[in-house]
Amino acid sequence: MARTTPPRPLEVETLFPEVAGCRKTAVRLHPRLGDPSARDSSLGGPVLWPISEPWPHCDDDHPRTAFSPPGEGPIPLVPVLQLFAADVPDLAFPSGTDLLQVLWCPFDHEDGYVPCPEIHWRDGSLDDLRPADPPRPTGAHNDYLPDPCVLHPERVTDYPNWDLPDEVADALEARFEELEEETGWSYWYHLSVSDGVKIGGYPTWTQEPDWPACPACSVRMEHLLTISSSEFDGGSWRTWLPIEDTPATGTIWDLPYEQRTKIQSPPGLMLGDMGGIYLFECVSCPDRPFAYRSDCS
Structure with missing residues (x-):
């Protein structure tokens, strides 16, 4: 709807x-709760990822807050937003790309005491893109883990x-x-x-x-x-x-x-x-x- x-x-x-x-x-x-696929634009849904590219992790030091990592070591980022150009024609994609992905570290960072995001612009037609199966970060608070939503x-x-x-x-x-x-x-x-x-x-x-x-x-x-x-x-x-x-x-x-x-x-x-x-x-x-x-x- x-x-x-x-x-x-x-x-x-x-x-x-x-x-x-x-x-x-x-x-x-x-965004509304739903069941998007990895080939859909979504918030909090599954994403496509290159087979040849390791899943990104956060190695930053984190402040001690209620939303701090429970242990040491790199933290896998979580998918937040995936947008295909066909769904958002008003967005000016860089030349040669038609897919925007936003991921973030789901723990507080010194800069704003919120998750730290990163973005990826991609060519969604590349053959090596597959549905990702990223590891889940241990101890992340639900407030920073978006539920899968269709857009x-x-x-x-x-x-x-x-x-x-x-x-x-x-x-x-x-x-x-x-x-x-x-x-x-x-x-x-x-x-x-x-x-x-x-x-x-x-x-x-x-x-x-x-x-x-x-x-x-x-x-x-x-x-x-x-x-x-x-x-x-x-x-x-x-x-x-x-x-x-x-x-x-x-x-x-x-x-x-x-x-x-x-x-x-x-x-x-x-x-x-x-x-x-x-x-x-x-x-x-x-x-x-x-x-x-x-x-x-």
Whole structure:
């Protein structure tokens, strides 16, 4: 079943033409529990892997937290996201590739105290790709091990919230407040940045932005994707809850907890107390350098 974000309740660019130049396209992936194969785009599902390439491991030192490895030695990474170009045509794949894979170490790292991700761009037509059978890391917490989900990609429009230029935010502050008082709709929560796991658009920051610069050329990196703890939260659900998941009566918060969490947080991830991990890349450099950031609510 497709997932459809409701139309915004108000015409953003009519009310606030100042934000029109900041418009970006995002692709909400809408993961839902399922049984994807290794040849499907998925979150937390099985992935293809070259026969000739050893499964990657993490050799980093890990801080002592509740999500620390129970012992010593290299830790096998876990598959997080696999995307085929045919399913996300809005994503600019490097030349000669049509498959993006995201893996991470499922233990806290010093940088953000969240899992440490890595990305792989591949040619999905290569003959040596086979369904992987990676070892499972011992002692990893379920919060960092996504449950297998099928994806329902949907193009949406993003407008910046935390990333709105200061001069624009200052000029619009009074009008934003007036709109919320008159209609109950908040630009920041309901009209700007889309929630959930997504490609492109703006990061769904829960704290102040922290854009990385490319270590090679010093240019600010582009947002590649967001892996979020939830599809929506208590402040944003009215505009980011898909139409197909909207209860016939009452609201999403009237559903039993287990039923609601299958809609709100299908992969079962909890990153920094309902936060997210944001992946960035430099599209100016031929080797597409990669970086990540994280935050919590």
